[in-house]
Amino acid sequence: MPKVTLKFKEAVLKEIQLDKEVITIGRNPDNDIQIDNPAVSGSHAKIINEGGKIFLEDMNSTNSTFINGKKISKSALNNNDIITIGKHTLVFSGPSQTAEADKTLQTKKPGLNETIVLDTRAQKAMQAEASGAAASSEKIGGFTVIEGSAEKNEYELTKRLTTIGKTETAEIKLKGFFAPKVAALINRTKDGYFISPPGTKTKIKINGSSLEGRYELKDGDIVEVENLKMQFYIKA
Amino acid sequence: MRLLACGQTDTGISRTNNEDNFCVEEGLGLFAVADGIGGSSAGEIASKMAVDVMRDYITRSASANEPFIGEYNKKHSESANRLASAIRLSNKAIYEASQNNAAWRGMGTTVAAALFEEDRLSIAHVGDSRGYLIRANSIVQLTDDHSVVSEQVRQGLLTREEAAESNIRNIITKALGKDLSLDVDIDEIELMDGDRVLLCTDGLTTMVPDDLILSTVSSVEEPGMVCSRLVDIANKNGGKDNVTVVVAHFSKKKWFSSVKNLFKFAGR
Numbered sequence: 001m002p003k004v005t006l007k008f009k010e011a012v013l014k015e016i017q018l019d020k021e022v023i024t025i026g027r028n029p030d031n032d033i034q035i036d037n038p039a040v041s042g043s044h045a046k047i048i049n050e051g052g053k054i055f056l057e058d059m060n061s062t063n064s065t066f067i068n069g070k071k072i073s074k075s076a077l078n079n080n081d082i083i084t085i086g087k088h089t090l091v092f093s094g095p096s097q098t099a100e101a102d103k104t105l106q107t108k109k110p111g112l113n114e115t116i117v118l119d120t121r122a123q124k125a126m127q128a129e130a131s132g133a134a135a136s137s138e139k140i141g142g143f144t145v146i147e148g149s150a151e152k153n154e155y156e157l158t159k160r161l162t163t164i165g166k167t168e169t170a171e172i173k174l175k176g177f178f179a180p181k182v183a184a185l186i187n188r189t190k191d192g193y194f195i196s197p198p199g200t201k202t203k204i205k206i207n208g209s210s211l212e213g214r215y216e217l218k219d220g221d222i223v224e225v226e227n228l229k230m231q232f233y234i235k236a
Numbered sequence: 237m238r239l240l241a242c243g244q245t246d247t248g249i250s251r252t253n254n255e256d257n258f259c260v261e262e263g264l265g266l267f268a269v270a271d272g273i274g275g276s277s278a279g280e281i282a283s284k285m286a287v288d289v290m291r292d293y294i295t296r297s298a299s300a301n302e303p304f305i306g307e308y309n310k311k312h313s314e315s316a317n318r319l320a321s322a323i324r325l326s327n328k329a330i331y332e333a334s335q336n337n338a339a340w341r342g343m344g345t346t347v348a349a350a351l352f353e354e355d356r357l358s359i360a361h362v363g364d365s366r367g368y369l370i371r372a373n374s375i376v377q378l379t380d381d382h383s384v385v386s387e388q389v390r391q392g393l394l395t396r397e398e399a400a401e402s403n404i405r406n407i408i409t410k411a412l413g414k415d416l417s418l419d420v421d422i423d424e425i426e427l428m429d430g431d432r433v434l435l436c437t438d439g440l441t442t443m444v445p446d447d448l449i450l451s452t453v454s455s456v457e458e459p460g461m462v463c464s465r466l467v468d469i470a471n472k473n474g475g476k477d478n479v480t481v482v483v484a485h486f487s488k489k490k491w492f493s494s495v496k497n498l499f500k501f502a503g504r
Contacts, residue, residue, distance in 0.1 A: 160359075160423040161369065161376060169355075169426045182372035182428070190380040191390055198372040 002054055002094025004047070006033060008087065018054065018094070023047040025085060026059075039063050039086030047077070054094055056083060064235065069153075070144055071233045073219055141193045141217065141234045143172070148228035150175075155230075157193060162186040164225050174226055183225045186217070193217040193232070202226065237355050237427055238489055241267050243482035244463035248439055249475030255279035256437050256480040259287040265352030266294045266319075269365050269480045271437040273411060274343030282330050282345040282413050289326040290349060294318065312422055316358035319351040320420045323360055323412065330413030344411035348379060348435045350484070357433065357486075360422045363408045366441055368449065369425065370432040375450040378423060378433075382410035406438070429488040436466075439479030443470040459483040 006014040016023070016033055024031045026044040035044070041061035048055045057074040058065035066084040067075055077083075083090040142156040155162075155172055164172040165182040174183055183202045187194045197204045197211045204211040205224040217223070219234040241262055247254040255272035257280065270286040272279030296302045297318050305321040305328070312320075326347070334340045346363025359367045359378045364386075367378040380386065384407040385399040399405060412418065432453050440449070448469065456462045462483045470479040 159425075160378060161425045163371075163426075163428070165372075167428060169428055180372075185369075185371060185374055185376050187376045187378075189377070191386075194376075196374040196376055198374045 002092070004033075004083070004090040004092050006035070007089045007091065013088075018047060018049065021049050025090075033090075035085060035088050037086050037088065040088070044085055045083075054092075056092075061085075070231065071235075138190065139234050141188070141219075141232060143223065143230040143232055146222070146229045146231055148226075150228055150230075157186060157188055160188055162188070164228075172228075174228060176226070179226055184211075191216075193234075195223065237352075237429075238487050239265060239352050239484055240459055240487070241482060241484035242459035242463050243267065243269070243480070244460075244467055245269075245478065245480040246467045246471065246475075248478050249471055251478055253277065253280065254478045255283055256439065256478040257283040257287045258435075258480050258482050259291050260482055261291060261294070264291070264294050264298060266291065266349070267435060267482045267484055268347060268349035269435045269437050269482055270348075270412075271346045271363065271365050271439070271478070271480070272343065273345060274340070278334075278340045278343035279345070281333070281340060282343040285330050285333065286323075286326045286345045286347050286412055289329045290322040290347075293322040293325050294351065297321075306417070306420075309422065312424060313353075313356065313358065315351055315353040315356065316360070316422045316424050319349055319358045319360045320422050323347055323349060323362065323420045324418055327362075327412040327418045328416065331416055334413055344413035346408065346411055346437070348437075350433060350435060352427075352484070352486075355427050356424055357427050358422060358424050360420050362410050362412055362418065362420055364406075364438045364441075366436055366438075368434040368436075368446075370434065370450060370453045371428060371430070373450075373454060375446055375453075377446075378425065379421065381408070382421075383408045405442070427486050429486070431486045433484045433486070435482040437478065437480045439475075439477035440466060440470050440481055442477065443473040443475065443479070453483065459485055 002018045004016050005012055024046045025033045026042050027036060027040045028042045043059045044061040045056060045058050045065045048057060054077045055074055056077050058072060063086055064071050067081050077092045078096045079094055081092045140156060140158060142154060145153050151173055163170040163182055164184045166174050166179040167181040180202050182198055184204055185196045194214050194216050196214045206215060207222050217232045221232040223230050223232055239262055241260045243258040243260045245254060245256045245258055258269045260267045268287050268290055270283035272283035274282060304317055305324040308317050334343050346365040348361040348365035348367050350367060351358045361367060361379040364381040364383045369376045369378055385394060385402045385405045388394040389396055389399050434453060452465050453462055456465055463481050466481045467479055
């Protein structure tokens with residue numbers, strides 16, 4: 001029987017058997033796994049058993065749900081995956097459903113804590129800012145770095161325009177002698193986020209296929225620019 | 237960073253009068269376009285007032301401690317707030333003028349304006365006049381139209397392609413001169429060497445697709461030439477409306493340019 005272990009920092013709080021089709025997680029007492037903490041939404045996430053395959057789904061929570069430090073909306077769970085909800089973690093024990101599962105965990109583990117602290121802090125700053133200006137109800141997107149050298153693990157795209165490239169003023173800086181000054185532009189509009197490739201040689205891939213023109217980024221898209229690989233997300 | 241800018245306006249083919257206006261003030265770092273609305277020449281009064289009041293306000297605030305108009309937005313720089321203030325002041329002036337003169341009642345105008353300071357550019361707009369950035373061979377729209385069709389696209393009622401063909405695409409949801417208070421959209425960008433910025437009224441964007449704007453702006457060196465090329469293309473494609481464009485080139489002062497000039501001088 002697959003299970004999850006609820007932890008707060010290093011302390012184990014509870015073990016929960018995943019014996020139902022849907023297990024809900026949240027701050028409200030009617031959840032199957034109740035986490036009484038202000039960082040957790042009333043209905044935060046759920047674990048779903050879809051014909052033997054186990055998925056974790058975020059329920060539009062305020063502070064998001066993460067698997068191994070990566071923000072998810074819905075994603076399959078693999079053995080030893082670490083789910084982060086607010087400051088609590090849930091460790092999943094069950095079958096591995098994707099082959100690369102253990103590898104991802106290995107590479108993600110060291111930076112795990114740091115990434116999450118950074119994220120909630122940035123989120124809080126943003127929320128404080130947003131509460132001042134009523135008009136900014138638009139969704140914020142960002143990138144989580146998966147592979148390649150970048151200065152940060154995560155980039156929040158709050159500006160109208162974000163430049164990816166080697167140039168000094170680029171918000172997402174590429175390294176390497178042959179990296180282009182401007183590799184791509186990301187435009188934040190009221191309709192969403194758009195990525196434009198420059199007309200020149202730079203290779204940009206979205207979900208594995210090369211980018212030809214202006215493209216609207218969607219939650220979960222994998223963006224590759226030169227040797228930098230990132231995942232795009234939209235915050236609920 | 238150095239600014240080189242130029243503007244041009246044209247009545248177009250179908251219309252008999254030009255209700256558009258623009259201003260280019262390299263010294264102040266200000267440039268703007270405005271598209272007037274309202275019958276019997278009131279539209280051109282409104283668009284003229286918009287650019288004049290803005291220019292005056294920016295001139296005054298460059299030397300004196302000019303008060304900000306409306307709410308100061310702390311998320312943006314002082315420069316961006318000054319630009320928004322200038323637009324709000326224009327709005328007030330147009331509104332009051334239209335209330336006091338029966339012939340001008342109901343007049344209004346769109347505006348797209350930019351203010352350049354050091355390495356940053358503030359962009360503000362109301363209505364469907366637009367700002368574009370051309371950087372490294374790609375074009376990015378810096379403004380989101382305040383129009384009924386773009387709201388419909390946002391709500392998923394129309395696709396972008398349907399919006400371009402819609403017969404109500406000329407209906408805007410915001411304009412200067414309609415109300416005493418006005419929401420102005422502001423944004424800021426960090427400038428890079430070689431950036432080009434284009435402001436234009438919908439007479440350009442309904443006649444010339446973005447990729448043609450891009451290739452024209454990036455293939456012609458001199459801003460004035462770019463303007464006349466764009467106006468020509470708009471008129472060739474139908475010229476259904478007044479068309480106004482302002483093109484600005486930004487370049488870093490290069491340390492070797494003075495040395496190069498010295499060599500040129502010595503070589504004579």
